[in-house]
Amino acid sequence: MQIKSNVTFKEYVKLLYKLTYERPVMKLILAFAGIILVWIIFYYLSIFDLPEPLIYQYLTLVLIFIVQPIVIYTTIRRNYFSSNYLMEPLEMEITSHEIKIKGDSFYLEIKWHKIYKIVEKPRWFLLYQNSLSAILIPKNVMSAAEVVNFRGILKKIEDDLIIDLKNPEGIKSAQ
Structure with missing residues (x-):
């Protein structure tokens, strides 16, 4: 996306x-x-x-x-x-594994598991890199379908992180 x-x-x-x-x-x-x-x-x-x-x-x-x-x-x-980072126009590529952000003066790739916290506000998605610094994604630049798609990516990431936390060694349990 x-x-x-x-x-x-x-x-x-x-x-x-x-x-x-x-x-x-x-x-x-x-x-x-x-x-x-x-x-x-x-x-x-x-x-x-x-x-x-x-x-x-x-x-x-x-x-x-x-x-x-x-x-x-x-x-x-x-x-x-x-x-x-705040003043420049940004181009973001969001996948299920990472987010890539390109500005006029920088390029940033962050794996989702390195994100500290994700918060959804009525008009924003805030992707915290630590307790004070966040990547700001305004919803007004996204279509309704893109917002739903982004929420789906976040849900998948959340589910993957929960699975990783329950099974940190990556051992498959016998069912």
Whole structure:
């Protein structure tokens, strides 16, 4: 299967914000900020008899709602524009044994058993090479049939890996 893709900066930003803010720790931080915000609103509306918020509560909100997203954005921007892999148009050849990726400045072949983790998102396939680095395959460059075909390849790979894990020596069991 052949795929041609070019991840735009806008797509990359949306994906990374989504990945960042779906992490449990980020949800916890946002919930904490939400509680502080409700406290401040309730104080000024005199809904409950709450203590007056101090400067620390306001600073916490500014850090969580303004500074943190700006820092995340600048990190995303720096990563995108410093990586040829992300900015270049890519040609990918996907087989049941490996994935080959060709960009303007690099060529990469990875055997499926060397992939750390595979994640499917509503608009992306993410093929993690380690816990932080992933090959990004946008679904919008694939037809519906190609998405189904790719899922079939991933299912076959998953089944093969499960078989290999159950039988690491490659010994056939007597049935």
